Amino acid sequence: xxxxxxxxxxxxxxxxxxxxxxxxxxxxxxxxxxxxxxxxxxxxxxxxxxxxxxxxxxxxxxxxxxxxxxxxxxxxxxxxxxxxxxxxxxxxxxxxxxxxxxxxxxxxxxxxxxxxxxxxxxxxxxxxxxxxxxxxxxxxxxxxxxxxxxxxxxxxxxxxxxxxxxxxxxxxxxxxxxxxxxxxxxxxxxxxxxxxxxxxxxxxxxxxxxxxxxxxxxxxxxxxxxxxxxxxxxxxxxxxxxxxxxxxxxxxxxxxxxxxxxxxxxxxxxxxxxxxxxxxxxxxxxxxxxxxxxxxxxxxxxxxxxxxxxxxxxxxxxxxxxxxxxxxxxxxxxxxxxxxxxxxxxxxxxxxxxxxxxxxxxxxxxxxxxxxxxxxxxxx
Amino acid sequence: xxxxxxxxxxxxxxxxxxxxxxxxxxxxxxxxxxxxxxxxxxxxxxxxxxxxxxxxxxxxxxxxxxxxxxxxxxxxxxxxxxxxxxxxxxxxxxxxxxxxxxxxxxxxxxxxxxxxxxxxxxxxxxxxxxxxxxxxxxxxxxxxxxxxxxxxxxxxxxxxxxxxxxxxxxxxxxxxxxxxxxxxxxxxxxxxxxxxxxxxxxxxxxxxxxxxxxxxxxxxxxxxxxxxxxxxxxxxxxxxxxxxx
Numbered sequence: 079x080x081x082x083x084x085x086x087x088x089x090x091x092x093x094x095x096x097x098x099x100x101x102x103x104x105x106x107x108x109x110x111x112x113x114x115x116x117x118x119x120x121x122x123x124x125x126x127x128x129x130x131x132x133x134x135x136x137x138x139x140x141x142x143x144x145x146x147x148x149x150x151x152x153x154x155x156x157x158x159x160x161x162x163x164x165x166x167x168x169x170x171x172x173x174x175x176x177x178x179x180x181x182x183x184x185x186x187x188x189x190x191x192x193x194x195x196x197x198x199x200x201x202x203x204x205x206x207x208x209x210x211x212x213x214x215x216x217x218x219x220x221x222x223x224x225x226x227x228x229x230x231x232x233x234x235x236x237x238x239x240x241x242x243x244x245x246x247x248x249x250x251x252x253x254x255x256x257x258x259x260x261x262x263x264x265x266x267x268x269x270x271x272x273x274x275x276x277x278x279x280x281x282x283x284x285x286x287x288x289x290x291x292x293x294x295x296x297x298x299x300x301x302x303x304x305x306x307x308x309x310x311x312x313x314x315x316x317x318x319x320x321x322x323x324x325x326x327x328x329x330x331x332x333x334x335x336x337x338x339x340x341x342x343x344x345x346x347x348x349x350x351x352x353x354x355x356x357x358x359x360x361x362x363x364x365x366x367x368x369x370x371x372x373x374x375x376x377x378x379x380x381x382x383x384x385x386x387x388x389x390x391x392x393x394x395x396x397x398x399x400x401x402x403x404x405x406x407x408x409x410x411x412x413x414x415x416x417x418x419x420x421x422x423x424x425x426x427x428x429x430x431x432x433x434x435x436x437x438x439x440x441x442x443x444x445x446x447x448x449x450x451x452x453x454x455x456x457x458x
Numbered sequence: 459x460x461x462x463x464x465x466x467x468x469x470x471x472x473x474x475x476x477x478x479x480x481x482x483x484x485x486x487x488x489x490x491x492x493x494x495x496x497x498x499x500x501x502x503x504x505x506x507x508x509x510x511x512x513x514x515x516x517x518x519x520x521x522x523x524x525x526x527x528x529x530x531x532x533x534x535x536x537x538x539x540x541x542x543x544x545x546x547x548x549x550x551x552x553x554x555x556x557x558x559x560x561x562x563x564x565x566x567x568x569x570x571x572x573x574x575x576x577x578x579x580x581x582x583x584x585x586x587x588x589x590x591x592x593x594x595x596x597x598x599x600x601x602x603x604x605x606x607x608x609x610x611x612x613x614x615x616x617x618x619x620x621x622x623x624x625x626x627x628x629x630x631x632x633x634x635x636x637x638x639x640x641x642x643x644x645x646x647x648x649x650x651x652x653x654x655x656x657x658x659x660x661x662x663x664x665x666x667x668x669x670x671x672x673x674x675x676x677x678x679x680x681x682x683x684x685x686x687x688x689x690x691x692x693x694x695x696x697x698x699x700x701x702x703x
Contacts, residue, residue: 112534141537149703174703188556216555230699233544279698286560314560354569392569392676393508421513422535457535 110141118453124445133159147174151185167221181226186219187240189277189290190340191308191316193217194383194401195362197340198306198318200275200292202246205338205362207381207439212399212412213428213451222246234281241274245296271295275302285309299325313345334366358385371406373437378405381439393418401440408434410447422457482592485606485626490586492631492660494524499689502682506573509675515571520689524585526696536571542701548577551701558702574647574668574678576618586610589617597628600635604628619646630654630661645671658687 119132135157142150149172155165170183190198194217197205202220226240277290288306304320319339342360349355360383367379382402389395399412414428432440432447440447498521506513515536519529527543538553548561561577570577586592590610598605610622619638627634632654638647647670651663664682694700 110532110534110537112537139537172703179699179703186556188558216552216557219555228699230694230697233694233697236698308560310560392506392573393510418513419510421511 108142108144110143112139112141112457113137114139114455114457116453116455118451120449120451122446122449123443126443131160133157135159148172167219178227178229181224181228184221184223186221187224187226187238189292190288190304190306190318190320191286192318192340192342192360193344193358193385195340195342195360195381196306196316196318197320197338197362198288198290198304200290200294200302200304200320200322201240201242201273205340205364207362207401207403212401212410212430213414213426220246231280234286235279237276237278239274239276240292241272242296243272245271245273245294293325294322295325298322301325313343315344316340316342332366335364337365339363339365353391354387354389356385356387358387359383369405371438376403376406376437376439378403378439380404403434403439406434406438408432408438408440410440424455425453426455427452480594480606482594482606482608483587485594485608485631486586486592488631489626489633490524493633495660495687496522497687497689497691498522499686499691500682501684502680504571504573504575505679505681506571507675507677507679508673515573520691520695522691522696528696528700531571540701541570541577542696542698543577544696549698549701556702558698574670574673574676575680579618579668589613590622595623598625600625605634627654627661632661632663634663647671657685660687662687 114137116135117133118135119130121128121130123129135155137156138152138154140150140152142148151168151170151172153166153168155167157163157165166184168183168185170181170185173180187201188199189201190196190204192198192204194208195205196218199205199218202218202222204218208217222242223244224240224242226238229237231237273293273295275290275292277288279286279288281287286308288308290304292302292304294300294302300322302320302322304318306316306318308314308316317340319337321333322336322338324336340360340362342358344356344358346354346356362381362383364377364379367377369379380403382404383400384402385397385399387395387397395416397412397414397416399414401410403409410430410432412428412430414426416424416426418424428449428451430447430449432442432444434440434442436443442448498519500517500519500521502517502519504515504517506515514533516532517529518532519527521527525543525545527541529541529543531537531539538551540551542549542551550559550561551557552559569575570579589612591613593609593611595607595609598607604627606626606628608624608626610624612620620641621639621643623637623639624633625635626632632651634651634654636649637645638649640646647668649666649668651666653665654661654663656662662682662685664685666680667677668680669677692700
């Protein structure tokens with residue numbers, strides 16, 4: 079069954095890739111379209127051997143235009159490389175009505191604040207470490223089928239309620255494959271499994287206060303209240319805390335294992351001549367997790383994400399990122415160079431190197447973590 | 459005689475300026491009256507040129523008064539990215555991540571999309587007389603038109619340009635040239651404005667070129683394709699709701 083699905087998926091992906099170049103020219107005037115093609119080749123370490131992994135990813139974006147109260151957006155990703163696949167990461171409708179707006183479809187809501195670690199992101203969860211690609215402009219981009227109501231309360235305050243009937247896809251269940259399982263969405267949905275929540279965002283002087291509650295009913299049945307603050311005092315800062323209380327089998331002695339705290343600092347320095355240097359430091363803290371190195375499990379209490387980005391010219395950028403596990407002193411380090419040489423074209427190269435022993439969070443010989451990638455991305 | 463000549467010239471300059479009977483503050487007030495609109499919509503483009511060629515960004519901007527502006531990019535590479543300016547705060551919106559970034563302080567001087575314009579250049583610096591002490595240096599004839607030559611010195615720290623020179627057309631009240639300097643007096647940017655057209659009783663430059671004096675072969679041209687100075691703007695357009703729409 080799975081093999082047949084994959085064959086259909088492969089055929090569809092090839093057809094879609096072939097059609098991508100033709101579609102934009104024939105679209106109606108009420109649709110804005112763009113295509114992003116990324117070709118890359120990676121040299122990486124898999125099962126002790128060095129492998130070459132070339133691939134091409136093509137994304138088609140269709141965005142409605144012409145109606146200022148209704149918005150439709152559709153994104154189709156296709157990939158041809160070691161495997162062939164298609165995905166629809168986003169497809170949604172937004173409608174603006176007097177006093178509120180509605181969103182329905184597959185998209186993302188960004189609750190809380192934080193680039194990598196964000197305890198306030200109680201919907202999608204941004205407290206786990208990232209073990210793969212650190213090259214993206216955004217490192218958390220999971221989407222899910224959702225319905226949302228947004229009610230503005232003045233220029234910078236609002237209340238938002240969201241419902242996720244299918245919950246959030248479990249990344250571990252997908253086993254790292256690119257293609258979403260089309261059958262996963264057709265499982266029966268029961269009302270008691272519905273996930274949903276509400277948040278309020280309020281501006282207090284130069285500080286933004288956000289608080290909310292989310293009930294996860296499907297993958298992990300939990301109550302998740304949270305509080306998030308962000309503002310500017312010499313540098314941009316954010317601080318969030320959330321507690322994930324199990325709905326069933328409560329054991330209050332483990333309350334500190336439910337708590338997650340994230341904090342972040344960001345500062346950008348303009349060096350003149352359009353040269354900029356930015357610094358970012360984020361921390362994910364799990365007070366009830368392990369604070370001493372252990373051989374198995376690696377459920378550690380502290381992770382750090384430092385980043386330094388330097389743009390010596392308007393079109394060239396260098397970025398050094400690390401994920402650090404201070405408890406076992408292991409790191410995953412990432413260096414990237416990107417050059418926007420012509421309109422829409424970026425040439426890039428990334429190097430990823432883990433440093434750590436065989437039983438650390440990041441292991442020097444761990445599959446896929448040691449990688450060197452060169453590629454080009456073109457948007458038109 | 460050598461000692462007297464500069465004195466005579468200085469007195470002559472003072473007499474000329476007195477005869478013009480207009481102060482630097484009045485000139486700036488006229489410039490702002492012509493420039494600032496209560497409900498403005500612009501469809502424009504920005505062409506960034508360097509030694510590898512040029513990149514074009516298109517945008518729609520909405521403005522009300524001196525310190526409210528919303529700008530949305532419409533070219534494929536940055537489509538849907540928005541900049542909201544409210545007084546001394548700037549918010550950026552990235553639609554792919556549904557993310558809002560709040561800029562304050564020195565980040566306001568960062569380049570917009572690799573252009574020679576900073577976020578402050580793009581969205582305006584607010585009330586000029588609140589921020590700068592202005593001095594009328596004299597009158598000059600540029601391309602056959604009378605211009606006032608002004609010097610602007612920052613009243614407070616933290617402004618993008620501590621010192622500026624500006625040339626104002628005495629008839630249209632359009633700033634046709636401006637040079638920006640660092641605190642040490644080093645030339646940072648040169649700006650020229652042209653293709654001035656009368657729109658709804660006001661004079662609007664439809665072409666602006668900005669050159670970064672520190673970079674060779676680099677410039678950014680901005681062109682206005684269409685402008686509406688009596689746009690029907692929704693009352694809540696300068697808000698988070700509109701930014702994230």
